[in-house]
Amino acid sequence: MSAALRLSPLTLAMAVAMATCPAVAQQAPDEVQVITADRFGDANDQLMVVDTIDRKTIETLAPKSVYELLARLPGITVTSNGGPAQSGSVMIRGANANHTLVLIDGVRTGSATLGTTPLEALAPEQIERIEVLKGPRAAIWGSDAIGGVIQIFTRKLDQGQWYAAAEGGSNGYWRTSAGAGVSHGDGHTSLTVNHEQSDGFNVRRLGQPDDDGYQRTSLALRGEQRLTEQWQLNWSGQVTDGNYEYDYDPTWGPGHDEADYLNYHYAVGAQFDNGVLTSKLQLSQMQDQNEHYNEAEPTLGVNEFRTQRHQLSWLNQVRLDALTLASGIDWYEESVEGDYAKDSRHVFGLYSLARYDHARWLAEGVVRMDNVSGVDSEVSYQASLGYRFTDTLHLSVSNGTGFKVPTFNDLYYPGSGNPDLVSERSENWEVTLHYARNGVKAHLSGFHNDVEDLIQWAPVGDGTLWVPQNIADATLKGAEFGLEYQVGAWMANAGYTYTDATDGSTGASLIGRSEHQADLGLGYQWQWADVRADYHYQGEREGSGRQIDAYQLVNMSVGYQPSAHWDLRLKLNNLLDDEIVSSNDYYGPGREFFVSVSYRGF
Template identity: 50%
Template sequence: MGTKPSKIALLISGVFSLTALPTVAAESNQDVTIDETITVTGTRFDRSTEQQLTVINTIERSEIERLNPKSIVDVLENLPGVSVTRNGGAAQASSVSIRGTSSDHALIIVDGVKIGSATLGTANLSTISPENIERIEVLKGPRASVWGSDAIGGVIQIFTRQLKSDEWYVGAEYGSNDYVRGSAGIGLEHGQGSSTLAINHERSNGYDVYNGVEAENDADGYDRTSLSVKGSQSLNEQWQALWNGQYDKGNTQYDDIYGFGGDDEFDFANYLWTLGTQYSAEHFNSKLTISQSRDYNEYFRGDSVAVNVSEFETKRKQVNWSNQYLVGNGLNLSGGIDWSNEAVLGDYAQTDRDLVGVYLLAEKQWDKLLAEVAVRYDDVESVDSETTYNLGLAYQFDAQWRLAVTTGTAFKAPTFNDLYYPNLGSPDLLSETSENYDITLNYQRNDVQAYISVFKNDIENLIDWAWTGELDSNGYPIWKPANISDAEILGAEFFTKFSLFGLEHQLAYTYLDTEDKATEEKLTGRSENEVNYSLSYRWNDFDLLANYHYQGKRYAGYKQYLDAYHQLDLGVGYQVSDNWQLRLKANNVFDEDIVSVTNYNSPGRELFFSVSYSAL
């Protein structure tokens, strides 16, 4: 039958042969701990974990504080099925891959608003400070049937800080490479509503991130400031007004892979805002929002470069109307309309486009059986239209065990660079598309919970550079983007969380088998094996945390691999009083040489000390 089918059969048989695996229970008894986590990314409305058919990992504020990350990717790297590559430290360019898909196959949302560049097709997560984040939800697998374009590998939704009235905090931190941070936030009451204001500023002198060219031997520092506001106001028993805003501004120094030399750096100034209203009744909920986001970068390069200043800007306007109707007898219906306009700065043949999507989702519960059907139609101006779907079934064997089987399709529309970049764009490109299959076995009992998920993702019409068959005036081949590649991703994802001997344990393992159908080689930047293990302990006013990460060797192309590495981070916190807390964090304790992108170095061993006062 060939190599691939045998591997699929082996993985699937492994799922059904497990006898003590773990996550979600839908029934209650004395031996079961019900997971009270509420997520919204799967359906756009509040859902408990036992109502979800897709795998969703959630990182709450308390865990973010203990991790003490310097970037969002530091948080995401601890999750199963999520892989990170970086061109250096916290503020350098990075990419996030969900279950082996490309970095531009993850839809990035902040408080319900899509962010990122419409020219590159990705979002720069390094510009967002973790200090202003309340929660992160990472949905695995395709969800274009609810969210539209980009959600081939999954969806990452970031929620900003939200404090109750009269709650407030201040904090400061100092660490390696002259890292300095100050942050503060406060919750304000106004009648039947409240708002949260938060600010964070941090800077670092950095280090030399690139070891490939002598001309780039300089420290690459950064500074960034983040402001956020989030609030709501009850107008009466049914109606509520909502608003939120985020502003991120700063400067990042970097090293150019082509070795032009000089002080390479860029300024960024990104924002988003949302105004909305929500109606809530016993069986019906409706939410209407208007929003806008901006992604702006201004690059400054060395004097040896012909064009040493470049501007890139995307502005995205959005209108979203989402509805939920609880029909009864276990039937829930959700649906809505999305409209957005993407506009870019530059000498493009077309500088803006409209995207319109309509979706409908139905969920039905029959005793131990849960079913889901979702379908969506999207029209991308001047490109094409796509219809995507999700189908899912879950069966609750008993209070501890549940099996879910899902399938779905997704797409990613070509970027403005793909379509219209001056002299290099290909305006006839089609959207990249995918078809995914997933089997997930969940277990939960007392303080043990876990899951194992086996998945297969076939991606077609991938956009890559291809020779047009023509030569330029100098006799050189002309290359342009084209729909020439297909990829197959087969994988398994395991996660468990449990208590043993007074210690809290989290263990995650991800296996990936990827293939570029055009070259019959592995996809670049992916590891076959990845392991995360977290050990935490609380004793009186102390809390201890150890995080271990193993990254298997990555394929770098041209039959070359990047070395595997091990990373151990340690942290200790001390609660001085009800309000004061001290925290010490050591990253990469063994000072491993970590390279996830050729010639780009990690910062090595780092040490950070923070102090905070919270009236929460």
């Protein structure tokens, strides 16, 4: 019997036990809007699995990177090439890193050359909330959402609200940040700034014997203006200027070991809502720019990569009692700089959604069409059905398809691109048991995702030239359990994921995926103090040519609030000083400590 079959009955028993436990005599926290689920913000999580990380949790965890926040969620595997500012990746339920769609304030931010988003460039201090959507919902969002969707919302401060903070700690780490909110008539705007720097540590044992430091400075803006009772304008933007050091592979001789980047995005939009019809229009632009070099070896030159994307979305929704209808248009043009055979393309997508919610039944269907210039056209769908056994326990079944458009590197990289590539495609099933009652929320999911036409770089001819081809496929299946508990002064979370991610042609395990992953967190809030401990277990997994060992990570955060405005915090990372290897030859930091002080003018 497989590990999944052995573990599922135990996990199911835990869910049933929670469903039959007595009510807890506390009120649940206010429900957070789940915008990522249907792009309008009034869909609940009864048909899908959505994990939300709010501002309070971010402040308590005191993370050094977005990767640290995401790694604690069930179903998500994070790899990092060293410290918090080195490049990393996020895999949802065994899918590839570029099978995750990342949006910041609704703006697509993935690189058109690499296909991934540099989350290492984002400062957690400037984030208000993160929503992670897992399962077959790609038809709502289009390309890249094969594994799931991560949407990040920047800080929101009202009139008179402001803060200032400073933090220092291990490896020469230092951070300063501040933010303020201002009003203008029936509207407000938030402005935040953050600067971080660190001497770093040696991230690669087989590389250069030096510390790999980093620095980043970011400015973010977010606001809205109500024009009438029904009309509203909104805007957001962020620019990040940074630098990080890394180690080249010495077996290939001297190489680049440092990178500068300048990334930005901005969006402006308008919304109409009369209680029945909601219409949203948003225009946005993003840039991802990197320059790689080696100051000690100037003859190596500078490799520059820059991609831009202009985007337009128009979404409409009509609410008719038990029936909700929605339709939307997405258009974007992306371009790259460099010696590419083709340096721009546009994507046009159109989707329609219908949702019916009556009595114990909840049903939803989505159909989407996308046309990618120079590549192909794709039609994707999603169908979901939910049944409420009680007000607290319900079951949902979902099936959907998705796709991933080849990147510019795949199609047109000088000397080795393949313009005949087609999009990667997936079909995803999910069955989930949901439970929610008085501060306790849990889910148990089984998932099965078949991905075809995966792009893989392989040798052609005499083997001296490698080109990308649609020659691979994968099967991603497993089970996921998540629990959140927040009652009175206590808070806790637990998660476990079993993942069987295999190559469809060989049956071998895919690189970087662990069969077993577990998380446990426990916190307590006194009147003027709080303490929290978090445990993360990452099982062994295949690396490039070798097995990567399992590791355990224990972090702790202790806060003291001498008044309603001041917050003093001690953060301890990797208390066990375990050797953390999440990618071949790249090591995480050892035991670390950080001390921060912040003042909030609200």
